[in-house]
Amino acid sequence: MKIEMKNISKAFGKNKVLEGVNFAVESGEVHALMGENGAGKSTLMNILTGLYGDDGGDILVDGQPTSYSGPLDAEQHGISFIHQEMNNFLEMSVVDNMFLNKEIKNKFGMINEDKMRKQAREYLSKLGADIDVDKPIGTLSVGRQQLIEIAKSIMTDAKIIIMDEPTAALTENEIDQLFAVVNDLKKQGVGFIYISHRMEEIFKIADKVTVMRDGISVNEYMTKDVDMKQLVRDMVGREIGDFYPDRDPHFGKTILSVKNLTEKGIFENVSFDVHEGEILAFSGLMGAGRTEIMRAIFGIDHYDSGEIYLDGKKVKIKDPESAIKHRIGFLTENRKDEGLILADSLRDNIALPSINGFVKHGLIDDKSVDDFANMLMKRLTVKAMSEQVTAGSLSGGNQQKVVLAKWVGSGSRVLILDEPTRGVDVGAKREIYDLMNELTDRNVAIIMISSDLPEVLGMSDKIAVVYEGKISGIVDTNGATQESVMTLATGGTDNARN
Amino acid sequence: MQETKSVETEKSKGFDFKKFVGKMGPLLALIVLVILVTVLSPGFIQPNNLLNLLRQVSINAVIAFGMTFVILTGGIDLSVGSILALTGAVTATLLTTGISPIIALLAGIALGSLLGFVNGLLIAYGKAAPFIATLATMTIFRGATYVFTNGNPITGAKMNDSFMFQFMGRGYLLGIPFPIFIMAVVYLVLYLLLHKTTFGRKTYALGGNENAAFIAGVKTKMVTIWIYTISGLMAAIAGIILTSRLSSAQPDAGTSYEMDAIAAVVLGGTSLAGGKGRIFGTLIGALIIGTLNNGMNLLGISSFYQQIVKGIVIIIAVLLDRKSNDK
Structure with a gap:
């Protein structure tokens, strides 16, 4: 045929x-x-x-x-x-x-x-x-x-x-x-x-x-x-330079420190640190428990034991609201189910995690919210008619930028990005990478879950590899290869791949 | 995805007739209805009749305003009629004891809120489907009303002695029935709550996408509980108006009021799936139902036929709404 x-x-x-x-x-x-x-x-x-x-x-x-x-x-x-x-x-x-x-x-x-x-x-x-x-x-x-x-x-x-x-x-x-x-x-x-x-x-x-x-x-x-x-x-239609922008990281002090986090049957003894200005990638096979670990840290799901420290102080994060108060942001892997309210305007989506900050005399100051949303949309180059159009009317890449705008706007110091470029086109991908660099330049710490190995190698400073709910290794991105990461992700032997 | 988006972009530059009808449809329908009824029965437009209509509307409108929040979250509250009856009975009983009417009214309102709170708990923490949870409490609260009243109306001299209580349902201020003021104040407060406070934003977010709202820091359980509490509170206010108006509390008061309230919300363009709608629409919806009732009474149409007409109007409204949503 x-x-x-x-x-x-x-x-x-x-x-x-x-x-x-x-x-x-x-x-x-x-x-x-x-x-x-x-x-x-x-x-x-x-x-x-x-x-x-x-x-x-x-x-x-x-x-x-x-x-x-x-x-x-x-x-x-x-x-x-x-x-x-x-x-x-x-x-x-x-x-x-x-x-x-x-x-x-x-x-x-x-x-x-x-x-x-x-x-x-x-x-x-x-x-x-x-x-x-x-x-x-x-x-x-x-x-x-x-x-x-x-x-x-x-x-x-x-x-x-x-x-x-x-x-x-x-x-x-x-x-x-x-x-x-x-x-x-x-x-x-x-x-x-x-x-x-x-x-x-x-x-x-x-x-x-x-x-x-x-x-x-x-x-x-x-x-x-x-x-x-x-x-x-x-x-x-233009030169895009190298696919991944250069990273010039400067690490500050440790922001987030996770110690022995365990939820029985899901993940076990997960410990890692992430520093100001650092991109820590979480690599591993799907179902290894990467997303579940982040959901527990962000207060969405329960965990049995372990500790979370922010700036050296032990914190108890009981729900996303308290995570946001601790200035953690979480771009989830499924933007339509968990990231956006598709029927709501871009403005309302972007302002939602920060909405309590816009109250004057008990009422929302609409003008400030408009300005806030507009400012973020400009900064993240969201392409849309106005801040009033619904989130559902945008393309995948622009929707993803709107979710990012939410978390940049809420002042996240630790930003968890779960598959940030999935279903996003090349141009928008590059813009997201550039934004990640801009954020780390401002001392934000980024945890990036990604199943895209070239992306992990191209964008991170360190790679934590998860295998069956445990961290099988945390390696420097310099010196890591697709093969070395994949070996850790499959439990250390290449046989596990087949 | 992108393709369709650009099409919409193109369109919205000009005047979007469909969007306009979608937004203003309920109001246009009300205007057409008013003109129609006025032509058929000129007495309709008399100020006295209109005030009378607004007074009749006030009870349903107050309940429907609370119901708007519930339906915006994708829920439903079937128990409002029973809450109305139980709070009315309790308030009336307190009044017959000669207690201060302020205390009696506050007690009724507190009880209504508590009953709504129970609905909220069942739905937020018991994870019961709103339809089932409130169907159950509808029967329970109705049964409790019968137990409490022994099935008899509650009335008494002391109850009717209270000027303040009498005023709620039967008083006039500046020549306007007092329930209309209550309706207006409730509308204003809930309008501000829904459209100008973070609570309102969270209500829409919860109805639009509960997961996303939760992850964005909305305490979804708390919001749910508050919303059903508000609905119960509104039912209690309506119960006070009705009890005062009738000078007695009937154990079967408010039966099937939930249906009129839901109808008002839906006629006003609020989506039963949650996340989309406005409280202004609910006000219009309640007025449409009120105009239908009042107009058909003026025209001497039997109440048997009235029910059929009301049902047909709801079906037409829903079909039109579907069409404008399907583009």
Whole structure:
């Protein structure tokens, strides 16, 4: 199967989102589609699968002009779209999710569970995935759910599979497994359109790469003929310097000191110090307990024993309110569930942790809040019409900056950033890194949880590696390598990776 | 994501008719309704009738103002009618003993707050679903009212001796029924509380996203408890107005008042999912219901049909609201 999209244009109202885009993919290749948020990647894919009509251009499938009436039609013709947010029914079993709306029925119209189970197992084992199909899908990791999505695609006999940021929430291990499956299917003639922000992956998995920017397709390359710098340049339309800014850290005294923090079964004897002006990265596999440790420190979750010291004084942080009073901030890994109130304005989101400081005679001083929000939005280069628009209307990168603005505004001296650049485009990523440097220059201490190893190595001063709820080592970033960190993250032996 | 955002940006530069209707819809509906009723029954627009209407509205409005906070957090309070009855009965009983009316009124208000506080505890710390928790307390408080009153109305000479108590429901100030003043003061206080204080901000935040609010330092449990306490307090104020108005406390007073209050909040455009809405809308919603009731009475429509009409109006309002939300 060969798909060619030629000269595709699309406008929403007066707003042109695609102009003369060219893109082609065929069976047996992985073609990466890169570009910042808003570059038009999703729109292009939605036009291909028939969710939107186009305003101009041709879609040729095996040379024939084609247009699908919608995603279902596209799927029946062998084009399957795996979205970033998988929309599974978490309480329902794997098999029920896999066969949703495609249930196999017996001659009385009743659902034939045995047959469905058998087929589900067959497809999953084709991918080398050993998954209990009767388990609720919500109990499985995102990586496993991703594999189930692929199994669903093969079930519909997909010739071309579109994957939107499939690795955003996967561990290194799961990524390896996913790539093995993709390579395997590729050999069997399946073609992939692979949308991703992660450079390293593109070079690992893609045969070709097309870069989009502001609704045009900038360039198409064979992956082997291009380097990361060129791709970044194409994406942002300008030189972005090195991907990670230089750090010139000056450490002050110890701000936060955690001693023997333990929550049984979750994490154990966690001890570390973080200094003024320092970025301490927390690395490790997903599920190792990094987020849980931070949630306990911030007063969201309980811990059994251990002590937390701020400026050498023992403190008891019983809830986030008291953490904020101690000038700790926490950018959580899931900004939509925990970081933002999507229906509220940017202003109200940004001011929320600091709102008690804006009271005059018992009432909120709205003018000061407006100024406060505006000042922070400028400082963090949040791109929005005004401080009054809702947080839900912004792109991922801008939403992340709004969450950061909250915690910068609340005067955090210790800032915990959990996956600060996940789902954020390249330009905004760089801006977030620059802001981290600016904050540490002002003696803020940053704890950064990240599953992105190049980011950990590029941005931190020290790396604490967590393995199964314990800190398996704290190393200087100078001298650390992806391999040395990964070794600690997997319990010290390379065998644990496979 | 970005694409749709830019579209909205483009649009909002001009006059956004849909947004305008979404925001002003309830008010427009009220104006249309007033014109319609006036045409059908010119007596409607007479000052005396309008004052009468506002007085009738005041009880539901006061309850609905409290309910607005509850619904903004994504909750519901079904127990308001029962709280009204129980606090009315207790206040009336105290008055019949000849106790100072100030004490009797404060006791009623304190009891209403306490009952609301219990709702709040069950929901915040017992993690009970608001619907179930207040459904249970609705029955309990109603039962308690019957036990307390023995099923009989409470009235008595001493109760009606108190000028102050009489004034609450039946007095006039500057020619305007006193309950209208109570409604206005309550509106003003709760308006300020919701839109100008940190408590109000936290109410919206809690309703919009409880997790995010908690992590941003909002004591979500405390806010929840306070909100149900306010709702109970409002029910008690309404109970005092009603008891004074009737010069007696009826054990079945306030039955199904929760429905009118919820209807007023929803007609006013507040989302049952929480996080979105305004107390001004609730005032308009209460006025719409009041105008419907009053207008249909003037037109001599039987109360049986009135219920059907009210229900249909709510359905229309909700459908229109859905449409304007779906773009």
